[in-house]
Amino acid sequence: MLRIKRTIPRLLLVFLLAGLFSACSTPKRISRLEEHAASLLDQAQAQEFGVDEYEELLLDDYENYPVPEQPEQIELLHLDLRDSLAMAAKYSREYQSAKETLYLSSLSLLAEANQWDWNPVNNFSALWGIEQKPSSSTLGTNTGLGMRKRFFSGARFSANLGLQTLRFLSGDRTVNLTSIANVSLSMPLLAGRGADIVREPLTQAERNLIYALRHYVRAREALLINVAERYYAVLNAKESLEIGKATYASVASSLERSKAMADAGRVDPFQVDQAQQKVLTAESNLVSLEENYQSAIDQLKSVLGIPLDIGLEADSKDLQRLAEQKLPNPPMDFDAAVQTALKQRLDYATAQERLEDARRQVRIAEDALRPTLNLALSGDARSDTSNSLQLMKFADSDYTAGLDMELPLERTDELVRYRRSLIIERQQEREMVKARDNIIGDLRNVWRQLRSYEQSYQIQRVSVTLSEKRVESTQLLFEGGRVDIRELLDAQDDLSSAKNSLTRSLVNHRISWLKLLYQLGQLPIDPGSLWSEQLELQ
CATH class of the missing domain: 2.20.50 (Outer Surface Protein A; domain 2)
Structure with a gap:
């Protein structure tokens, strides 16, 4: 009898110990969950990309860029393009969000797959x-x-x-x-019988993980372009500021020469006033250029995930190396580019498969109308x-x-779901056609931009050469009293404008080239550093 009386306390003790063990083993259970999620992500990569080495897609604890407590301890960051991309890989909030979205999809699949285990x-x-x-x-x-x-049989x-x-x-x-x-x-x-009907929640969760993986890869490519665009915008703004300073120094020198010539009676006083006005305009332009430069730096910091109070300086050598490069040409003609994009674009593959998802939902809704x-x-x-x-x-x-x-005597709810699934199927058909048109349209736009910037760059190279010769000859003519100061000032303005247009065309062509590769689905990226071989400069 004593043994029987102890049965209930023992059972209570067993359940209390089980609850305590579950609480204490939470970190281990989380670790096993991470392993299962990693396995699902590896399977998704193998299915989608057929790779042998899988990217580690598990989440690391996100850390903000470290900011020293004392302002005087903040050091100036000197970044080239490779460093900027590495910074974005580590601190970009958008990149971290893309990782989290992908990981959440793996957890959703894990939860759904668990429903089919013992x-x-x-x-x-x-x-x-x-x-x-x-x-x-x-x-x-x-x-x-x-x-x-x-069981999948139902x-x-x-x-x-x-x-x-x-x-x-x-x-x-x-x-x-x-x-x-x-x-x-x-x-x-x-x-409700059959694997195609019963397994649908698991099938959709598997498809959603593939879609999330594709979106993550595309988001990573878009981030590379965004970082490159913001980085080269800083270099462009910095170059424009340097050109503005050179222009200011040039017109200021012209003002001093015009004053000396006016004192000698060689030019009219109104020409001195014209030079003075041009100096004031150049000085005002410098203020705007400095503001644009600082704004470009802040935009780059925001993309990289760096606090705005951190000083940053981009490496001007990247712009010099870019100028020394031969402009790349499209790797194929436009018709071949369209076919390549439709074949390789991950987002278009998703649009096609979402139509398949909608068609499965139609079959499932139709099955629900049966007895x-x-x-x-x-x-x-x-x-x-x-x-x-x-x-x-x-x-x-x-x-x-x-x-x-x-018996299916009353199936109003099921009929509503069936009719809704038919409408969604038609919507997805239109979405797929729209996605195809958008791909062709975006590809055509970037194709035209690339050609336009290439032509503009070649034109501006000639324009800079001619403008430099014009400034030299006009300077000699002015000192010889054969032209007035306005001719010289206009020549200096044209040289400044040509140099700015040359740099802008070069940068725009580079970004358009990257966007073309993005549109083609041919922009491979190292996930750890966000670097791409397409960014290499000789």
């Missing part, structure tokens, strides 16, 4: 009862442990073992024990109630078999 189930409940007349009190417990499983299986106890806390203080076993199986025979017929099988066994554990009497078990049928 999963343990358990329960424990206790009920304390008091009766006034006659005065008595009882404590009942119900403990269960089992397994459950879903079948659901469960098996449970349980123990029921009833202890009288007054009177003779006896304990009644009953052990229970239960097995059940249910299966649809008409509507339902479910088969249910179950078996129960229990022991005799006693103050000690008894063997279950399987010979006296209860077995049941049944059919549950529902």
Whole structure:
């Protein structure tokens, strides 16, 4: 009897220890979850890209760019393009968000896949009862442990073992024990039967992970272009500022020469006023150029995830190396480029497969209009109630078999879902056509821009050469008194404008080249540094 009286406290202790173990093992369970998520991400990469070495896509703890506590400890950052991309890979908030979106998709798939595993189930409940007349009190417990499983055929299986106890806390203080076993199986025979119907939530979760992986890769490529565009914008603004300073120095020198010549009576005083006005204009232009330069730096910092109060300076040698490069040409003609983009663009592949998703939903909604017929099988066994554990009497078990049928006499909700799925299918068809048109349109635009900037660059190179010669000759003519100061000032302005246009055309051509590769789906990127071989300069 003493052994029986200790049964309930022992059961309570077992469940308390199990709960404590679960709480203490949370880090280990998270670690196993990470391993499962990594496996799903590796499988997605293998399916989509067919690679042997997988990118590690698990999340690292995001850290903001470290800022010293004392302002005087802040050092100036000197970055080239490679350094800027490495900074973005580490600190870009957009890049981190893209990683998190992908990881969340893997967790969604993991949760859905778990529904199809053998999963343990358990329960424990206790009920304390008091009766006034006659005065008595009882404590009942119900403990269960089992397994459950879903199958792609639509079948659901469960098996449970349980123990029921009833202890009288007054009177003779006896304990009644009953052990229970239960097995059940249910299966649809008409509507809801078959792997293509039953497995759909898991199929869609798998597809969503592939879509998220593609979006992540495209977002990474877009980030590279964004960083490169902001970086070269800084170099362009810096070059414009240097050109502006040179122009200011040139017109200021012209002003001094015009004053000297006016004092000597060689030019009219109004020409000095013209030079003075041009100096003021150049000085005002310097203020605007400095503002544009600082604004470009702030925009680059924002893209990189660097605080705005951190000083930053871009490497001007990158612009020099770019100017020394031969402008690249498109790797194919336009018609071939369109076919390549439609074949390799990940976002277009997603648009096509979302149409397949919509068509699956139509089939599933159509299946729900059929009559339902479910088969249910179950078996129960229990022991005799006693103050000690008894063997279950399987010979006296209860077995049941049944059919549950529902004719499709009222299917309004199902008809609404079916009609909605047909509309969504048509919408996805239009979205796929729209995606194709957008790809061709975007490709045509960047193709034209690339050609336009190439022609502009070649024109501006000639323009700079001619403007330099014009400034030299006009300077000599002015000093010889053969032209007035306006001719010289206009020549200096034209030289400044030509140099700015040359740099702008060079930078725009470079960015358009990267955008062309992006549109073609041919911009491979190292995930750790965001560097691409297409950025290499000889």
